Structure formats: structure tokens, C-alpha cells
Amino acid sequence: MYCAAVSRIVTAMLTSGNRRDRGIVVGEPRAAERFAWSQVHERARRIAGALVGGGVPARATVAILAGEPAVIAPAVQAVWLAGGTVAMLHLPTSRTGLRTWSETTLEALRLVSADVVLIDRPFASFAAKLADVGIPFMMIADLTGKPLADVVPSGDDEPALLQLTSGSTAEPKAVVLTHANIHANVIAMLAATRTDVEREVFLSWLPLFHDMGMMGFLLLPMAFGADLVSVTPRDFLFHPLIWAELISKHRATVTAGPDFSYGLLGRELAAVPDGTYDLSSLRIALNGSDPIDPRSVDSFVTAGRRFGLAERVVLPAYGLAEATVAVSFSSPGTGLRLDAGLALLGPPLPGVEVRVSGEDGRECGDREVGELWIRGPSVSRRYLTVDGPVPTHRDQGWLPTGDLGYLADGEIVIRGRITDVITIGGRRVYPTDVERAAASVPGVRAGNVVALRLDEGARRERFAVAFESTLAGDAAEERRLCDEVAAAVVHAVSASPAAVIAVPPGALPKTSSGKLRRAAAKSRFVARLR
Known part of the structure; x- marks a missing residue:
């Protein structure tokens, strides 16, 4: 059953696979x-047996099209037991039409050279598309029968996961993560959060095709035998209070979400009667993936206080897919701390x-802004692109992140993406500052504002602001809102937007993980931005 060439992360899963006292809860609340x-x-053993018995070879790239945690957990484990590499496919959202999703999914499958696609029942209709283009597929529900007897060897240095990037600013690509990358990052997260897997209860609604959901809230508890409660993004977005309900019901200790979700939950909690929930069990509420707005955190903590939520439960974090997921975590129990108004x-x-690297390549000093470079055992060595594999790193293993930021007494602070920063007369204007100012105007949907860079490369670039509002379409209200947004932006960054436009809810393009797609937004509204 065991093999010397089995990777450390798979070995951990084999060990936790004996546990009957810990597991995963799914299907809440119905x-x-x-x-x-x-x-x-x-x-997982039965699925792996069906894969091997069905002729799927070792080292195959196996794409998974599924949304339910109860299906994804054994499917991912099965691919690894069979010696394969996993590629989680993004799911359609309300902001992406099925035709667009279908086309981008086929592109992703070609990008990763998928040998076979495992499909869950809700996506059965996609099988016809795969048949049309000659990509083999299997229905997960049909993968039953004799369990795999012996694990197919796969070493630490072999690919384990092809993490498809969200494409928020550029053409999609896949980050190649080895078994060693994943093991190193999971072990580092356990240490940084002082996690005791025997006592923790993890809770997540994050998508499992996204790195934060997959690594932190499936692979970590599954590999090390911690209890996990897992629902879907749809469950949360349709009923945000399910998050609080499940913390209370299952005495959850560790959870996570992007910044907007804490603001949303805070607003919902504010309207709930005292005593409805008990949030006192929560030890860590990791806030990552998006820029952190102190107002979102304050909304969550203030509203949660009535239900026993710890004052410093929020744990700000920084990460990226190229680092497997996590680069830095604040210390548990310290809460949100700011440096010049920015999250530490x-x-x-x-x-x-x-x-932190300056434009001239020199290493920047404390609180000096430059590009963050990272290296370490959890950092990927290569991408898969439409032009083939390319290295992620430069000399001596350093990977440029594309993020501008600085170190403040050894802690990371992020200012924004290099490609998004607007230069006006030699001065940097950061999109997050513009977006927060716009979002402060009543009538603008929080988390649905995008600052768009115009005239890239000119000495004096321009920028535009697009925001969602339920008032879009009412000419007088649109005019008023746009004027107020422009005034708020000028006050915040001392620069005037070249254009401000209001669009209805759902109009701003987002990735399937919820990030605003700046390039797509600019293309969609270009006629109104000039």
C-alpha cells in the first residue's frame, strides 16, 4: 500500500485516511x-481504481469539473493516489454566460493538456462539448468498483496541481505546483497560525478551484485530519448569514474570506437580534485575496461583538498562487493593524x-516602496502558458510578484499591482485609494468599484472610475452619484478622474473567484471612458 516514492503530502493523506473521529461536514443547511x-x-481509493483500470496513465493531467466539496475531496485525493496531476476547473458564475464559460474552459483544458476530465452530475451537459473536441471524460458518479490496491508512486518534485490563475489582469496561465510546494506551504501555515489539528474546526464557503479554498480549507484539513465544515460560494452569496450560523452551530475556530465578505457579513449581522448566534469559538478569521479595507473589518468586528466575537479575531494575510497560496500571516490574536492607513x-x-526591489534592481529599505520578490520551498518554478512552459523565477530563485509594497519592521504592506498603478506627473496614484474613496459614497455598491488606468506609459496618465449602483439608469441620480464619486476621489488622491460611469449591479466583469477584472472592464466600457 505504501511506497518510498510517495510524496510527503500524499503520505499525510494516507495517514489521515485512517481517521474515523475527524472528517468533513457538507450539505449545510438543508x-x-x-x-x-x-x-x-x-x-478516493475506488475512484483511483477506476482511473487506473480505465487506462488513465501515471503522470496524467486530470481536470476536475465539480462544485460540491463532498465530490471534490475524494476526487482530488484519487488523482494523487493514481499518480496524476490535478487541474481544478473554474465554475460558471452569474456574471459569465455559459457560452463564454464553455469557451474559456476548453481553452484552459488545452492550456494544461488535460488527459481526461472528471465531471460531476450538475455539469453533465458539458460532456458533449468535450466529445466534440476529442477530450476524454469520465462521470465521477460512475467511478466505482474495486479500490486501488497500491498507490502509484509520485515524488515530492513531481507536479501535483496546476492552479489556473483567475485572469484578473492578464491572459490566464497555470501555476505548476509540486507535491513539495504544497507540503511546504501547508506546514508553514500550520506553524504561523499555531494550529492544533486535534482541536480546530475549519469552516469555509470559498471555491475549491481557488488557491485559498483548496489549500487552506480542503488539502490542509484533509491531509492532517482536522474537522472541516464546507459549503459552497453560492450558499454564502445567497444567504451570507449562513457563515455566522455555521460558526455558531459547529463551534468553528478557523475561517477565511476576501475582504468584501467581511463587510457583507457585518452589515447582515447588524440587523440580527442579540443572542441569535454564538461566535465566541472563532479564533482566526483570515482576511486575504483582496486589498483590505479597514471599514469592512470594523463592520464585521463591531457587529460580531454582540455575539461574542473576539475583538482581534481578524488575521490579515498576503498570498498568491505562485507561492502555493500563503506568503505572510499576521500573528493570531493581534487583529487588524495599520501602517499609514494600510493593513499590516x-x-x-x-x-x-x-x-523589496526598486526599479533599478537594488534592495529597498524599510518603508520604501518597490516590487515584492519572494522565494522559498513553496514557490512554484514554472508556469504553463499558451506558448508552453516558462519559468516563474529570475536569478537565484527569486520570483517577482508584480505587487508594489514595502516592509514595515519586517511586515508586508501592499500598495497595488504594478500594472494598475497610475502615474500622473511622476506621482503614483494607487487604484485601491481611488476605489475606497468612490465606495465611500452612499449609493455605490461596496466591493464593486474599479479604477481603470488610461494612456499607459504617458508622462501624465489618466484614469477612470466605474462603479455599480442600483440607481444606474436614472439619469439624474447617475449624474449626482458620478459627481459625488469624482469629488470623493479628488479629495482622497488629489487627482481628478477623466471619466466616471455608473453601471447596474452585475455589470462589472469578475473572475470566478470574485475578483474584478480590470482589463475586461476597460474593454467593456472603453467607449464611455474617453
Whole structure:
């Protein structure tokens, strides 16, 4: 059953696969069901047996098209048991039409050279598309029968996961993550959060095709045998208070979400009667993926205080897919701390090195803004692109992140993406500053504002602001809102937007993980931005 060439992360899963006292709860709130990790592992063995028996070779790239955690958990484990590499496919959203999603999914499959696609029942209709283009597929529900007897060897240095990037600012590509990358990052996260897997209860609604959901809230608890409660993004977005309900019901200790979700939950909690929930069990509410707005955190903490939420429960973090997921975490129990109004994102995780590089290549000093470079055992060595594999790193293993920021007494602070920063007369204007100012105007939907750089490369660039509002379409209200947004932006950054436009809810393009797509927004509204 065991093999010397089995990677450390798979070995950990084999060990946790014996546990009957820990597992995953799915199906909340309508039909909650618990599966012990031993049951997940048994199902994974059967799927792996069907893969190998069906002719899927070792080292195959196996794409997974599924949304339910109860399906994804054994499927991912099965691919690794069969010696394959996982590629999680993004799911359609309300902001992406099915035709567009279908086209981008086929592009992704070609990008990763998928050998086979595993499909869950809700996406069965996509099988016809795969058949048309000659990509083999299997229905996950049909993968039953004799369990795999012996794990197919796969070493630490072999690819484990092809993480498709969200494409928020550029053409999609896949980050190649090895078994060693994943193991190193998971171990570092456990250490940085002082996690005791015997006591923790993880809770997540994050998508499992996204790095934060997959690494932190599936692979970590599944590999090390911690309890996990997992629902879907749809569950949260349709009923945000499910997050609080499940913290209270399951005594969850660790959860996570992007910044907008804490603001949304805070607003919902503010309208709930005292005593409805008990949030006192929560130890860590990791805030990552998006720029952190102190107003979102304050809304969540203030509203949660009535339900026993710890004052300093929010844990600001920084990460990226190229680092597997996590680069830095704030220390648990310190809460949100600011440096010049910006979130301190903690020191680098154990084993991760960070330097700040100036435009001339020199290393920047304390609080001097430059590009963050990272290196370490959890950092990927290559991308898959439409032009083939390319290295992620430069000399001596350093990976340029594309993020502008600085170190403040050893802690990371992020200013924005290099490609998004607007230069006006030699002065940098950061999109996050513009977006926060615009979002402060009543009538503008928080988390649905985008600052768009115009005239890239000119000495005096321009920028535009697009925002969602339920008042879009009412000419008088639009005019008033646009004027107020422009005034708020000028006050915040001392620069006037060249254009301000209001659009209805759902009009701003987002990735399937919820990030605003700046390039797509600019293309969509270019006629109104000039």
C-alpha cells in the first residue's frame, strides 16, 4: 500500500485516511451530512481504481469539473493516489454566460493538456462539448468498483496541481505546483497560525478551484485530519448569514474570506437580534485575496461583538498562487493593524523569503516602496502558458510578484499591482485609494468599484472610475452619484478622474473567484471612458 516514492503530502493523506473521529461536514443547511476522513479515503481509493483500470496513465493531467466539496475531496485525493496531476476547473458564475464559460474552459483544458476530465452530475451537459473536441471524460458518479490496491508512486518534485490563475489582469496561465510546494506551504501555515489539528474546526464557503479554498480549507484539513465544515460560494452569496450560523452551530475556530465578505457579513449581522448566534469559538478569521479595507473589518468586528466575537479575531494575510497560496500571516490574536492607513499583513511565513526591489534592481529599505520578490520551498518554478512552459523565477530563485509594497519592521504592506498603478506627473496614484474613496459614497455598491488606468506609459496618465449602483439608469441620480464619486476621489488622491460611469449591479466583469477584472472592464466600457 505504501511506497518510498510517495510524496510527503500524499503520505499525510494516507495517514489521515485512517481517521474515523475527524472528517468533513457538507450539505449545510438543508441536508447536512458528515463523512469521516476514512470514508473520504475509501471513496478516493475506488475512484483511483477506476482511473487506473480505465487506462488513465501515471503522470496524467486530470481536470476536475465539480462544485460540491463532498465530490471534490475524494476526487482530488484519487488523482494523487493514481499518480496524476490535478487541474481544478473554474465554475460558471452569474456574471459569465455559459457560452463564454464553455469557451474559456476548453481553452484552459488545452492550456494544461488535460488527459481526461472528471465531471460531476450538475455539469453533465458539458460532456458533449468535450466529445466534440476529442477530450476524454469520465462521470465521477460512475467511478466505482474495486479500490486501488497500491498507490502509484509520485515524488515530492513531481507536479501535483496546476492552479489556473483567475485572469484578473492578464491572459490566464497555470501555476505548476509540486507535491513539495504544497507540503511546504501547508506546514508553514500550520506553524504561523499555531494550529492544533486535534482541536480546530475549519469552516469555509470559498471555491475549491481557488488557491485559498483548496489549500487552506480542503488539502490542509484533509491531509492532517482536522474537522472541516464546507459549503459552497453560492450558499454564502445567497444567504451570507449562513457563515455566522455555521460558526455558531459547529463551534468553528478557523475561517477565511476576501475582504468584501467581511463587510457583507457585518452589515447582515447588524440587523440580527442579540443572542441569535454564538461566535465566541472563532479564533482566526483570515482576511486575504483582496486589498483590505479597514471599514469592512470594523463592520464585521463591531457587529460580531454582540455575539461574542473576539475583538482581534481578524488575521490579515498576503498570498498568491505562485507561492502555493500563503506568503505572510499576521500573528493570531493581534487583529487588524495599520501602517499609514494600510493593513499590516504580517511577516513572511517560515521558509519564505521576501525582498523589496526598486526599479533599478537594488534592495529597498524599510518603508520604501518597490516590487515584492519572494522565494522559498513553496514557490512554484514554472508556469504553463499558451506558448508552453516558462519559468516563474529570475536569478537565484527569486520570483517577482508584480505587487508594489514595502516592509514595515519586517511586515508586508501592499500598495497595488504594478500594472494598475497610475502615474500622473511622476506621482503614483494607487487604484485601491481611488476605489475606497468612490465606495465611500452612499449609493455605490461596496466591493464593486474599479479604477481603470488610461494612456499607459504617458508622462501624465489618466484614469477612470466605474462603479455599480442600483440607481444606474436614472439619469439624474447617475449624474449626482458620478459627481459625488469624482469629488470623493479628488479629495482622497488629489487627482481628478477623466471619466466616471455608473453601471447596474452585475455589470462589472469578475473572475470566478470574485475578483474584478480590470482589463475586461476597460474593454467593456472603453467607449464611455474617453
